[in-house]
Amino acid sequence: MAENNNNDGDEPFPWHLGVFDAHCHPTDTMSTLSSIPSMKAKILTIMATRAQDQHLVVQAASKLGIQSSDAAASLESLSKEERVVPCFGWHPWFSHQMYDSAAYADKETLNDEDKIAHYQSVLDPRSEDRDFCLALPDPRPLSQFLEQTRRHLEQHPLALVGEVGLDKSFKIPEAWMPEHQEQRDDSLTPGGREGRRLSPYRVSIEHQKVVLLAQLRLAGKMQRAVSVHGVQASGVLFETLRETWKGHEKVGKRKQKKMQENEKHVGTDENGGAKSPKPYPPRICLHSYSGSAQQLSQYYQQSIPVDVFVSFSTAINFSGSRPPDAVEEAIKAVPDGNVLVESDLHIAGEHMDRHLEDIVRVVCRVKGWSLDDGVRQLGQNWKRFVFGA
Numbered sequence: 001m002a003e004n005n006n007n008d009g010d011e012p013f014p015w016h017l018g019v020f021d022a023h024c025h026p027t028d029t030m031s032t033l034s035s036i037p038s039m040k041a042k043i044l045t046i047m048a049t050r051a052q053d054q055h056l057v058v059q060a061a062s063k064l065g066i067q068s069s070d071a072a073a074s075l076e077s078l079s080k081e082e083r084v085v086p087c088f089g090w091h092p093w094f095s096h097q098m099y100d101s102a103a104y105a106d107k108e109t110l111n112d113e114d115k116i117a118h119y120q121s122v123l124d125p126r127s128e129d130r131d132f133c134l135a136l137p138d139p140r141p142l143s144q145f146l147e148q149t150r151r152h153l154e155q156h157p158l159a160l161v162g163e164v165g166l167d168k169s170f171k172i173p174e175a176w177m178p179e180h181q182e183q184r185d186d187s188l189t190p191g192g193r194e195g196r197r198l199s200p201y202r203v204s205i206e207h208q209k210v211v212l213l214a215q216l217r218l219a220g221k222m223q224r225a226v227s228v229h230g231v232q233a234s235g236v237l238f239e240t241l242r243e244t245w246k247g248h249e250k251v252g253k254r255k256q257k258k259m260q261e262n263e264k265h266v267g268t269d270e271n272g273g274a275k276s277p278k279p280y281p282p283r284i285c286l287h288s289y290s291g292s293a294q295q296l297s298q299y300y301q302q303s304i305p306v307d308v309f310v311s312f313s314t315a316i317n318f319s320g321s322r323p324p325d326a327v328e329e330a331i332k333a334v335p336d337g338n339v340l341v342e343s344d345l346h347i348a349g350e351h352m353d354r355h356l357e358d359i360v361r362v363v364c365r366v367k368g369w370s371l372d373d374g375v376r377q378l379g380q381n382w383k384r385f386v387f388g389a
């Protein structure tokens, strides 16, 4: 762990300047939500991931959401109870639990044969174990989830889309054995792994892409930022994200002028058509970024019309799975205005504050920022990620 193993460990930490958690999951342990108003961190960006936590994120937002309609301008005047930005999305670890509605004639539920066929088509390798497939949760239509998410986003004007993404390394857990289910910890929100054995099956990357792309398009339509999970999938993740902005790449000044002249000839509206809705999300955060520094450069090509943020956590990035040097190289490679910090933790409270302090200290040390300057910069970055300009 990186806890307090840096040079700045003794310098008092400037919580008063505002520290923002760009990605966390406190709804996994609902009893800890009540500790949020007394946390030192200012605002938590809380992700939804699966069937069991969408309404819990709504609940967190109704108790602790930001009420001010002009929060971006006046974060300083928020009350102690305005501490949460909700995010709605479906995580790749649960992507098999959704079926492409079009492939099943828009059926609202699947019978056993369709359920087996669905799981056989999305699991990799294909499973011939019908009992295994039947023991998995009843899958739900993707279209229905998208509709629910659209409503959540409408009801929460500050909400983002997340957590979504692609993951080539995870395997789905086996179904609960009845005797184990009785012993499970009721304080945890159901649906997580909770120590269950892993099956040999992954979810095909093709299916993960269908679920991700649909959510990215919704984020584009609603012009909301997105928090993205990517593990061992940096090439295919970039390609999938790029699909959303294909044809909308930024062009150089000279080419732009020429295009505008052409547009005048065909006749556009008063604004030169500039206000037409864009099909891609305006801002993306690569959360707990685990790729290399080199792979980041593709996101900062001038032609890319999306503002790409990269977020780091001690829980994932300094947990020993990758050499700290590689993570530090990645931190250095992110433009100063695009770095975010996060806890990625499942429990709110002091523990989360400690993790946030640790990662802020690491980022400041690597970037050569004083703690005051770093916390201010990271706060500005978070505001731009969540609220836009």
Ligand SMILES: [Zn+2]
Residues within 6 Å of the ligand: 023, 024, 025, 047, 163, 229, 344
């Ligand atoms: Zn997460």
